[in-house]
Amino acid sequence: MHRLAPFLLLALAAGCGEGAPASAPGHGLVLLESPDPLPRGVEERDRRLNFWDFGHVPDGDTVLHVFQLRNEDPGAVTIKRVTPGCGCTVAALRAVLADGSSVAGEAIGSKSGKLLVVPAGALLEIEVKMATRDLVTKNADKLVTITVETDSPNGYYLSLEVHIFVEKAFNVVPAAIALGRIPENGGARGKLDIVQAPGFDQRVVELGPLPEGVTAHLDSEERFGRIVWTLEAGFEPPLARGPKSATLRVETADAQGEPGRELEIQVSGQVVEDLTADPERLVFAAPRGESQTGSVEFRSLLAGQRLRVTGVELPEDQRAWLSATATPLEPDDAGTSLRWKIELTTHLPLPEGALLAGQLVVLLDDPQHPSAEVPYVVHLR
Numbered sequence: 001m002h003r004l005a006p007f008l009l010l011a012l013a014a015g016c017g018e019g020a021p022a023s024a025p026g027h028g029l030v031l032l033e034s035p036d037p038l039p040r041g042v043e044e045r046d047r048r049l050n051f052w053d054f055g056h057v058p059d060g061d062t063v064l065h066v067f068q069l070r071n072e073d074p075g076a077v078t079i080k081r082v083t084p085g086c087g088c089t090v091a092a093l094r095a096v097l098a099d100g101s102s103v104a105g106e107a108i109g110s111k112s113g114k115l116l117v118v119p120a121g122a123l124l125e126i127e128v129k130m131a132t133r134d135l136v137t138k139n140a141d142k143l144v145t146i147t148v149e150t151d152s153p154n155g156y157y158l159s160l161e162v163h164i165f166v167e168k169a170f171n172v173v174p175a176a177i178a179l180g181r182i183p184e185n186g187g188a189r190g191k192l193d194i195v196q197a198p199g200f201d202q203r204v205v206e207l208g209p210l211p212e213g214v215t216a217h218l219d220s221e222e223r224f225g226r227i228v229w230t231l232e233a234g235f236e237p238p239l240a241r242g243p244k245s246a247t248l249r250v251e252t253a254d255a256q257g258e259p260g261r262e263l264e265i266q267v268s269g270q271v272v273e274d275l276t277a278d279p280e281r282l283v284f285a286a287p288r289g290e291s292q293t294g295s296v297e298f299r300s301l302l303a304g305q306r307l308r309v310t311g312v313e314l315p316e317d318q319r320a321w322l323s324a325t326a327t328p329l330e331p332d333d334a335g336t337s338l339r340w341k342i343e344l345t346t347h348l349p350l351p352e353g354a355l356l357a358g359q360l361v362v363l364l365d366d367p368q369h370p371s372a373e374v375p376y377v378v379h380l381r
Contacts (some may be wrong), residue, residue, distance in 0.1 A: 025046060026073035029124055029156030031189075036065065039317055040164065044357055047281050051161045052128070054378030058261055059168040067126040067160055071118045073152050079116040079124070081149040082108040088135045089144050089162070096123040100333040127152055128162055138168035139197055168262060169202040169252070171195045177233055181276065183301035185368075188269055189215070189234030195249070196227060204229040208249035213239075214362040216248055231265060239271045253255065275362075276301050277342065282360070282376040286346040297376060298326070298340040298362060306336035308365040315358040322378070344376055355379050 031049035038045060039055030062115045071077050080093050093105030093116045102125075105116030108129060118124045128146065137143065141163065177190040183276050194204055207218050216233035235244055245268040252260035277296040284294030300307055301322040312324035328337030342362065350356075356378040363371050 004081075019114060024153035026152075026154055028071075028073055028152040029069040029077060029118070029150060029158060032068040032070060032073050032123075034065070034068070034272055048161075054162060054164040054169050055316070056165045057132055059138060059166050060264075062129060062131045063164070064127060064129045064135075065162065067128065069124040069126070069158075071120055071122055073120060073154060075120055077118045077124075077150050077152045078114055079118065079148065079150055080113050081147075082115065083128070083147045084108070085145040085147075085148075086135075086142075088112075088132075089130055089146065091146055092127040093130070094127070095119065096125060098105055098122065105163050115174060124161065125137060128160070128186055130162070130164060132164070132166045133275075133300065133369065135164070135166050137198070141165055147336070166334055167200075169197055169200040169260065170204070171197055172263065172265065174307060176266040176268065177231075179267070181235060181301060182237045182239060182244065182269040182271045183237075183274040185237050185274050186242075186302040187235050187237040187239065189232055190267070191232045192265070194229040194231060194263065202252050202260045203227075203255070205251045205253050207231075208262065208263060210248065210253055211246040214246045218250070233265070233267050234268070235269065235271075241271045242272070244269050244271050249353050255378055272301070272370070274305075275300050275364075277305075277374045280371055280375075281344070282374055283338060283345055284344075285377075285379040286350065287381060288350050289348075291346055291348060292378075293343050294376075294378070295341055295343045295346040297329070298342045298372075298374065300369075304338075306332070307340060307369075308336045308337055309340050309362055310365050311340060311363040313361040313363065318358060321356060323347065337377065344378070346378060353380060356371050 033049060034052065039053065041056035042053045042336040050325045054063045057063050079093055084091055091108050095103045095116055097119065098121060106112060108115065144162050146160040150156060173193050173195065178190055179188040179190050182188040196202065196328040207216055208214055213235055214232065214233060215236050218229060218231050220227055220229045233248055244267065248265040248325060250265060250268060252263060254260055278300050279296060281298045282294050284292065286292035309326040312326050314322055314324055322344060324342065327341045329341055330337045342360065358376060360374040360376055361371050
């Protein structure tokens, strides 16, 4: 054994050469205990300083917590990247200097690779904000991890965790009333159901004041042993063309009658002309060597309105190359139909140029709607 000792000493000496890593001085970014009070639903403070429990939070609230870390390295530490584990989590950075002033870091979405420089002895504050409205998980535990990358040799990566339980007393199905296309002289209404979530004692009480031009009705019934509230709402004509939206507020209360959080229900749609074509433009390609036909379906968005088309007019300068017809798809004895097929046909020889475009004028036997326009484009090839 005595003969092996020199060789062991030589091997140990070789391992301590220039290539061996040396321990870095300091302790890196050190987490500090949070002074914040415990949130609702959290009975005792977790021993892990990198963990924060938001507890039970009503749906619609926004919660915030600030993790504090002291830079105990001998030099400045750069925060290179912050990666939240959920799109519902927003993190902001700032350094609090010895004189009490603060320096804000860049947005965590920045690609600069240098979000914030924290001087030695300064505090790093990582502000974590969660908007519960954007959180998909409701009435269940949600754990989100936030990874922080630094250039400190005493800790290149930090991992922070937050827990939240978002309380949603009602499930709204569908989430909003989307009316789609709304005829300007017909208006539109839609429905949704409001169902009490298991484990909650809240009840729907009544509708709040309605926005101007909105009509709504709230009813309830028992389904499979549970109360379901049905909200029917929409817009009353006449309406101006363009996008239309409104927010309805539904008041709630608990079993003791104490007011709860209001439900906000969105109602939206696009107000258009009463008469429409599907598709909205007649578009097709026509070869120069043969006749070609394209078509659209023409109808009214007003419920139950039957139309009588008396003719279809073309721009005068294109009548030599195009002709149009209208055919009822569900005709009655009076010659009216809920739907009409409008066809556009090319005739040879076609003119020079890449396309023919214009408006078809659909003539109607209707005093309220004597005519309607359908745009067309024929690509010549």
